[in-house]
Amino acid sequence: MDSALDIFGSQSWLRPAGIGAASAYDLTLAMTAGFGVVFVLMMALIALAWRARAAPRTWWIWTGGIIVPMTAILLVLTGSTLALVAMTRADENALVVDVTAHQYWWDIVYDPDGMAVRDANELVLPEGRPVTLRLHAADVIHSFWVPSISGKMDMIPGRVNTLTVTATEAGRFRGQCAEFCGLSHPRMAFEVLVLEPAAFDDWLTDSAGPARDPARTDLVAGRDVFAQQGCAACHEIRGVAEGGRLGPDLTRVGARGSLGAGMWRMNQGTLAGWIASVRDMKPGAQMPNFNHLSGPDLRAVSAYLASLK
Ligand code: HEC
Ligand SMILES: [Cu+2]
Structure with missing residues (x-):
């Protein structure tokens, strides 16, 4: 996965490599399985009713038509969705990174209130450490999305949205602007490089310095x-x-x-x-x-x- 063009696998929510992506993946599997069971059950009941030609009973309608679906939807789905949303909130110990979307590139500042290391178009993350991304937009609405690592979040001019992500696997992944933002919107992607924590610290210290002097x-x-x-x-x-x-x-x-x-x-x-x-x-x-x-x-x-x- 060392190539910018290898987008299969490095940009897929089917291959989660971050806490947010993993829980969205688990939720999808659970919902698919759960509704699969409901579907089979419903078909069985319909077949049963068809054969018996019995008149519907009121308590069946109440439980099967109202109580069970309401509990499933309100409690299970709302509960798990809220739990997922809570995970995207800021974490006090997290490293802060400012990401500003421009037509059609990304300005990135690590630790903006401290070292303030500026870079662009490639997001480097420490493995296993929460990072709070403060998402800005310089011109129009964009959207930040690294499917393998977390859910997506809009980037809106004049507003700061935060998204806390934790990458759980070292490697290279790919992100993509996920909100139509102009002519080259599909060409507004970026690479994400996840480094082991010690390597990340070295990288950050190295990156803070001036550019390398020309040697030739x-x-x-x-x-x-x-x-x-x-x-x-x-x-x-x-x-x-x-x-x-x-x-x-x-x-x-x-x-x-x-x-x-x-x-x-x-x-x-x-x-x-x-x-x-x-x-x-x-x-x-x-x-x-x-x-x-x-x-x-x-x-x-x-x-x-x-x-x-
Ligand atoms: C008017 C402003 C402007 C000038 C002048 C300009 N650039 Fe750019 N450059 C940009 C913008 C904006 C982008 C981002 C384009 C995009 O990806 O949509 C860019 C992107 C780049 C990139 C790609 C960076 C990356 O992360 O992939 C390189 C390399 C670059 N410019 C080199 C140059 C060089 C060399 C010159 C002078 C010969 C130059 N630019 C002059 C505005 C400018
Ligand atoms: Cu965009």
């Missing part, structure tokens, strides 16, 4: 292209160009499993294609095509971005 002359040239072309107006690379917030943070862009919010594999080739013709790869994206770049400049800037890990 072509990478230095790439950094210059980034500065000359005005990429920094929209993109931040910590330690190199700060403050650009209209597009995803690129400090560790080369470390992401995917490019363009879960859409393509991250490598120098796809990066070059993206920079030259983002509007063709993602119609409606709020980034201009840089198709006037010379071949060497395009190679340099894409190699530089790929080296940012």
Whole structure:
């Protein structure tokens, strides 16, 4: 499951890898089994009534028609639904992560009230530890959904919705914007990387620092292209160009499993294609095509971005 394109299995509620997803899965199985039993029972009763041709008895109608279904629906279903909803409430010990949806990408800030580590388009979670996601939207309504890990939650401009998730299995999963938000809504996905707690802590500390320095002359040239072309107006690379917030943070862009919010594999080739013709790869994206770049400049800037890990 190391590929951005392997969506089968990594984005399925049939393969739960989080507490929320597991309980929704169990509830679905229980409901299917429960209503299966009710169905068989009903058919048996109908067959019985058909053969006996007996007149219906009032107490049968009361129990079978009102008391039993009401108890089942009101008590069992409402009770289990409320229990599931309660699980999505904030947990005081949870790590807080701010996720802001933009057309068509995700801005992510870990521990916003403390270390405030900014990243984008890939959500890293610690295995077995609750994480409270504070969900924001910058423009229109989006919806946050990682089927393998939890239920979905709307992201609404001017409002903060919280969703507490606990991933229970290390690995790579996939999330998808689940509310139509414009032309490239189906291309607004992201990868979720679940790390063991110690590995997560190391990752977070590493990620807090500035971008890696270019180790070769072509990478230095790439950094210059980034500065000359005005990429920094929209993109931040910590330690190199700060403050650009209209597009995803690129400090560790080369470390992401995917490019363009879960859409393509991250490598120098796809990066070059993206920079030259983002509007063709993602119609409606709020980034201009840089198709006037010379071949060497395009190679340099894409190699530089790929080296940012
Ligand atoms: C007007 C603002 C703007 C400018 C200028 C701009 N970008 Fe972007 N860029 C964006 C936006 C917005 C996105 C997110 C698009 C999406 O996925 O919908 C993006 C996405 C990207 C991504 C993908 C990031 C990821 O996580 O997959 C890369 C790489 C990138 N830009 C590189 C560049 C480079 C290099 C330049 C300069 C040559 C540049 N951008 C100039 C706005 C901009
Ligand atoms: Cu969306």
